[in-house]
Amino acid sequence: MLNFTFKNRTEILFGEGQIQEVASRLPENARVLFLYGGGSIKKNGIFDDVSAVLQSATVTEFAGVEPNPEYETLMQAVQVSRDNQVNFILAVGGGSVIDGAKFIAAAVNFDGNPWDILVSGAEFSETLPIGAVLTLPATGSESNGNSVVNRRETAQKRAFGSDSVQPMFAVLDPTYTFSLPPRQVSNGVIDAFVHVIEQYLTYPVNAPLQDRFAEGILHTLLTEGPKALSTPQDYDVRANVMWSATMALNGLIGKGVPQDWATHMIGHELTALYNLDHAQTLAIVLPSLMFVQREQKKTKILQLGERVFGITGEDEGRCLDLTIKAVQDFFEAMQVQTRLADYQIEKRSIDDIVANLEKNGMTALGEHGDIDLAKARQILNLAA
Template sequence: MFNFDFYNPTRVLFGVDRIADIDKFIPKQARVLITYGGGSAKKYGTLDEVHAALGDRATFEFGGIEVNPHFDTLMKAVDVVKDNKIDFLLAVGGGSVVDGTKFIAAAALYAGDIWPLWSQRQPLKEAIPLGCVMTLPATGSETNHVAVVTHTALGQKSGYSDPLLFPQFAVLDPTKTYTLPATQVANGVVDAFIHVIEQYLTYPVYGKVQDRFAEGLLLTLIEEGPKALTDPQNYDVRSAITWSATLALNGLIAVGVPQDWATHRMGHQLTALYGIDHAQTLAILLPGLLQVQRESKKQKLLQYAERVWNIHAGSDDSRIDAAIAKTREFFELMGLKTQLSAYGQPKSAIDEILGNLQRFNMLPMGERSDIDLERAKQILMLSY
């Protein structure tokens, strides 16, 4: 196991009616900008609860943050922050709203165009403090320092991380997920599942604790994900999924072990170029990536087959094939298509995606940095 530092300062407020408790963790004199996405936060009363909890604090709102938040939209929010001397940000929504709010927190105190810093992953000197109220379990952004933003004019979707972007607190009330459309629930489960895979399905370094945590999360998502679609107001099911999504990317299972993230980096191109939902891009790409990388991932793929899918019989190759097939079946059971062609894209999209990977210097990738242009093409061909 590698040397590591582990740091996570985010306070988790889990359970029913926890929004009221945010009053304890925001300064009384704060000028607060509430950020959110579409109209559901208003429609279902979540924003009213937030305003009630904030009491007499000066509050402002900025809505309309997109799924895969856009640079141009977020820069409008930065203007609101500057014009109203905002000194605390409160994200209400899913991972995209939280990611966008992290960008706002960074950009509002940065002089000049922040995109070069963001896309080149340079460190921040300061950021506005933020908290979040989650309504969609998926990305884990509520308890980490990572954010992904799309610059539509450049066709670039870029991830960024900085310790200053950890939320100070995260409210996780599973009942707030009851009204989500089935598609968003399914996307969230698959997103969380592949977050775990990116940190687990690499190569062994005797990270036994991390492996067992990861396998427990994968099994939980496999067991509970389909139930969330058929029994949408089951608190126990939603609690398990909400907490799994948070633990999938709060840094705990990543410490001391190699990480992949090639599926995400390639998937970001599908979103930036074609607007395909983030989780859908991951479901498209992961089975093909596992096939192409089956030799370098062999030991962990066999472990995954045995411990997660209960596959014990047959040759090494047959067990790996079965595990990959089971993975694809799970995504399709959750309602996600697993081929790029199913989203109406022509085969020429492969060259366009490869062009983006080269243009933004994203190759090589993978835990061994062995996914070059040729391997990326093989993955995309299998994913088409």
């Protein structure tokens, strides 16, 4: 097992009705930026619930944070926060809204061009505290310090991370996910599944507890994910999916083990260039990446096949193939397609994707740093 430090400061308020705890977690004389997305929370009652617990605070609303939050939109929210002297951000939504809140929290008191936070790792301080009310379990952003921001004008999707922007608390009420459209449910399950894979499917370092934690999350998503589509009002199913998505990226299963993240980095370019949903990009890239990297990842792919999918046998090559196919079949069963062609992205577009990887410095990806541009092209060609 590799050396690590672990601390997770987010207080999880899990279960129905936990929104009532928010008022007691706000600072004195709270001036809250109430941040949300496209307005669905006004149709399903969540907006009213949040407004009720913010009655004692001074509230400034900011709506319209996009899926794959746009830098330009977030900069408008930064200015609104400055103008209203906001001292707390309450992000109500899925990972995009929470990621956006983290960027706003870092940028409000940043002396310089906030884009530098994303492209050059510029240091920042005096961040605003954040709370989250999760409505779409997927990214785990509610209990980590990671954020990804899109900038359409430059066709870039860039990330930053800091403990200082990790939410202080997060409300996880499974009933808030009952009204999600099937597409968002599917995306959320796949996003969480691949988060686990990125931290698990590397090479062994004698970390059996992390492996078993990871396999438990994968197995739960594998069994509960389809149920979330077929029985959308099942509280227990939604609770299991929600908790699995949080546990997938709260830092625990990745401690002491190597991590990959090449699927995400290649996938980000598909979102930046073609505006695909994040989970759609992961479903396209991962099976092909597993095939191209099958020798480097052989031990863990075989372990995944046996422990999660029940695939065993003496023929290692066949077990590898069946496990990769099982992952792809799961994505398809969750109603997410797995080929570039499924999204009308032609093979000739691979040149543009590879060029964007090079522009963004993504030239040595994976746990071994051995996914160069040529190998990325091979992965994309296989996914065509």
